[in-house]
Amino acid sequence: MPNWSFTDQYGSAYPALANNSILGILVFDIQGSSPVSGTSFTGSLDLAASGTALSILAALTGMSTIPFTGTVTTTDNTLTVSLASANNDALTTAFAASIPIIGGQLCKNASLTINSVIPASLAADDFPTTDTMGLSITFSIGSGTGTVTAQVPMSNGFFTLNATFQNFGIGLSDLNFLVPGSSNFSTCFPSTQLGPYYNNKTQLELLALSLDLYVTATPALSIAVSGIGVSVGITNIPLYQQALYLDPLAIWIHITNINSATPTPAWGLEGKFVLCNYQTPGNTARPDFTFDLEMAFPNPPSQPNFSLSGSFDNPYNQPVSQIVSDLLGQATDLGIGNSITLEKFDFFTDADVTTGTISDFEFEIAMSGQFGIFQQFSLESFSLTVAYSA
Amino acid sequence: MKIVSWNLRNIGNTKLTNTFTQKYLGFGLGNDVADYVAGLVMGSNRWNAVPNLTTNPADIFIVIELKTGGKKKGGAVSGTCIPTMNNLMARLTTMVGQRYPGNPNPPYQYQYVTPQIIGYHEAVGIIFNNASLQFNASAVLRNTQNNNWITPRSVFAAQFTVRANNTSFNVAGLHAPPPGGGGANLKYRPPIDYSNVLHTTTAAAAANTFFMGDFNTDPTYTYTNGANQPVHPFTNLNGFRTFLTPVTLSSVRTNVNNAFNPPANYLSDAYDNIVFNVPALQQATTRQIVVDMIGQSRNMNGMNTPNVSGTNLKLLVNAYNTVSDHMPVVIEF
Numbered sequence: 257m258p259n260w261s262f263t264d265q266y267g268s269a270y271p272a273l274a275n276n277s278i279l280g281i282l283v284f285d286i287q288g289s290s291p292v293s294g295t296s297f298t299g300s301l302d303l304a305a306s307g308t309a310l311s312i313l314a315a316l317t318g319m320s321t322i323p324f325t326g327t328v329t330t331t332d333n334t335l336t337v338s339l340a341s342a343n344n345d346a347l348t349t350a351f352a353a354s355i356p357i358i359g360g361q362l363c364k365n366a367s368l369t370i371n372s373v374i375p376a377s378l379a380a381d382d383f384p385t386t387d388t389m390g391l392s393i394t395f396s397i398g399s400g401t402g403t404v405t406a407q408v409p410m411s412n413g414f415f416t417l418n419a420t421f422q423n424f425g426i427g428l429s430d431l432n433f434l435v436p437g438s439s440n441f442s443t444c445f446p447s448t449q450l451g452p453y454y455n456n457k458t459q460l461e462l463l464a465l466s467l468d469l470y471v472t473a474t475p476a477l478s479i480a481v482s483g484i485g486v487s488v489g490i491t492n493i494p495l496y497q498q499a500l501y502l503d504p505l506a507i508w509i510h511i512t513n514i515n516s517a518t519p520t521p522a523w524g525l526e527g528k529f530v531l532c533n534y535q536t537p538g539n540t541a542r543p544d545f546t547f548d549l550e551m552a553f554p555n556p557p558s559q560p561n562f563s564l565s566g567s568f569d570n571p572y573n574q575p576v577s578q579i580v581s582d583l584l585g586q587a588t589d590l591g592i593g594n595s596i597t598l599e600k601f602d603f604f605t606d607a608d609v610t611t612g613t614i615s616d617f618e619f620e621i622a623m624s625g626q627f628g629i630f631q632q633f634s635l636e637s638f639s640l641t642v643a644y645s646a
Numbered sequence: 647m648k649i650v651s652w653n654l655r656n657i658g659n660t661k662l663t664n665t666f667t668q669k670y671l672g673f674g675l676g677n678d679v680a681d682y683v684a685g686l687v688m689g690s691n692r693w694n695a696v697p698n699l700t701t702n703p704a705d706i707f708i709v710i711e712l713k714t715g716g717k718k719k720g721g722a723v724s725g726t727c728i729p730t731m732n733n734l735m736a737r738l739t740t741m742v743g744q745r746y747p748g749n750p751n752p753p754y755q756y757q758y759v760t761p762q763i764i765g766y767h768e769a770v771g772i773i774f775n776n777a778s779l780q781f782n783a784s785a786v787l788r789n790t791q792n793n794n795w796i797t798p799r800s801v802f803a804a805q806f807t808v809r810a811n812n813t814s815f816n817v818a819g820l821h822a823p824p825p826g827g828g829g830a831n832l833k834y835r836p837p838i839d840y841s842n843v844l845h846t847t848t849a850a851a852a853a854n855t856f857f858m859g860d861f862n863t864d865p866t867y868t869y870t871n872g873a874n875q876p877v878h879p880f881t882n883l884n885g886f887r888t889f890l891t892p893v894t895l896s897s898v899r900t901n902v903n904n905a906f907n908p909p910a911n912y913l914s915d916a917y918d919n920i921v922f923n924v925p926a927l928q929q930a931t932t933r934q935i936v937v938d939m940i941g942q943s944r945n946m947n948g949m950n951t952p953n954v955s956g957t958n959l960k961l962l963v964n965a966y967n968t969v970s971d972h973m974p975v976v977i978e979f
Binding site (some may be wrong): 275278281309311366383387388389405407408411414468482485508510513520522524526548550551552563564566573600604616625 | 681767958
């Protein structure tokens with residue numbers, strides 16, 4: 257079967273394809289003169305002919321070719337390529353064998369995708385609008401499944417499989433597979449340190465999972481787990497009507513030395529208050545304002561204190577009056593000018609757990625705009641910082 | 647001994663797994679930010695064509711612009727800071743396992759110094775080789791003349807003892823304020839004034855100290871003071887030297903500027919350095935360089951690993967900005 261590349265057929269019309277797109281290096285084995293018929297694509301990715309960049313994928317799958325199907329369109333002078341692997345059973349078997357931590361019976365499905373969007377107007381050194389070659393693996397977690405994704409690694413080295421979850425209830429033991437051996441995930445979880453906030457009836461949701469892997473393809477395939485990250489907690493906790501939410505309130509854990517007798521966990525608490533726009537109540541995905549909370553628990557002797565810090569984020573540079581409208585309704589007018597913007601609202605505190613006293617406390621507020629009684633002056637910003645140290 | 651100092655621009659745990667364009671991945675220089683960083687720190691073959699850069703792993707890795715919660719100088723870090731250090735250390739440790747398979751006592755065993763806040767949401771990370779170095783102490787440094795913190799960001803220093811010969815040395819990471827306005831004569835006044843306070847720290851008074859990081863100025867830069875006299879940045883640091891050639895560019899542009907010749911078309915200024923008061927170091931036997939990780943980029947998956955900076959500069963600059971806006975500085979002796 258002849259070799260074919262996207263550059264052969266589309267390179268002259270789409271200059272950015274050859275220089276800055278993954279499509280420029282992929283070589284396919286095809287039937288006939290082109291794998292594209294109408295808008296349908298059928299061809300097999302030839303891993304060896306595509307060059308060394310795909311040697312990691314070849315090692316992970318043990319395959320020399322991977323069949324892909326999908327669509328290729330050139331509507332509106334834009335090359336749009338959406339391909340998916342067509343032999344997912346074989347890929348699943350291959351990845352189940354090559355990535356042990358989520359392999360074996362845990363691995364339920366594996367697939368590859370290629371997505372590129374390249375307008376003809378882009379110059380040769382411009383970047384495609386979209387250009388990814390993705391790996392997706394679905395595996396068992398407790399009574400459900402989760403799907404981790406990554407861009408296909410193209411050299412010996414680290415890559416990370418990531419997943420985020422919604423409404424995914426778990427027990428700690430469901431995550432024990434992440435830390436093999438006698439010191440399993442449950443023992444790494446800070447149950448004791450959380451005190452009354454955690455007991456065996458606490459409902460947990462898995463929010464995020466990451467697996468840091470080190471892959472080498474030569475002389476033989478090997479994969480080492482460098483670390484795992486897990487975030488568990490709860491999301492969308494309503495605090496005030498459909499305006500203010502705590503989303504999420506979570507415990508993060510990062511564990512290293514996974515395969516040793518003593519895995520090393522680092523952990524903390526994180527939370528985020530989100531204030532929804534009054535026109536889209538309950539839409540926590542695109543809030544007007546957020547306030548991040550970070551909590552560090554004592555870990556003597558290097559860190560004897562409990563610390564809590566928070567920082568405000570105003571991603572759309574909305575005025576203070578918007579906060580009032582979001583909280584109390586659009587018509588609410590407290591006489592705050594629309595030009596006043598809250599730019600910073602940070603606080604930090606340290607508590608000495610041996611004495612039970614707050615040892616340090618700081619907050620800082622900064623606003624900009626024209627201020628009420630100062631409107632006739634050129635005062636454009638205002639900040640207030642308070643610091644206390646015992 | 648190999649020391650790597652690198653401003654990783656607001657580095658946090660999430661950033662470590664940020665990846666690059668798929669085309670850049672095809673060059674085999676790193677699958678994500680952590681992989682890219684660890685490759686340089688661990689002396690990966692990806693960079694073995696860089697003149698005066700060995701393939702030895704680093705003994706000290708200083709991370710500038712390490713993200714943390716909080717702003718109280720000398721206070722405990724929170725948020726992403728510890729996970730970031732934990733993650734970076736784990737990556738280096740994993741690479742040691744690859745380099746010395748089956749060795750239960752490899753010559754590189756990494757630990758990190760517990761970071762402390764040096765300024766607003768910022769810390770300095772220090773990872774060290776516990777197999778060759780004994781960690782003694784660390785602190786955020788004050789101006790000893792008035793006991794005030796150095797502003798806007800103080801210096802985080804650690805003392806180590808070389809296990810092989812029992813000599814002690816200090817490493818001090820810093821992030822100076824950026825150049826400001828006020829006309830050409832005053833542009834570098836903020837970082838130069840900052841550098842001129844460093845002599846008040848305990849680290850400056852000690853023997854065998856390495857100040858390193860983002861100075862935001864070159865040692866040769868000046869500004870003109872009220873008495874119409876030039877003010878240099880390291881006038882007060884008696885006995886401190888650097889082996890970097892003056893005005894070695896290290897600050898990375900956001901976009902290629904073809905009004906300049908390489909490397910100035912992708913590097914804009916000479917901001918990063920390592921200055922030291924170590925009499926034993928001789929220039930002939932010490933390697934100190936800014937690693938030009940754009941100009942020295944090769945296609946590791948290509949035939950004979952060709953340098954690609956001439957043909958793919960825009961792609962390389964774009965990818966590097968995913969990592970940082972500063973090149974690393976390395977000293978080895």
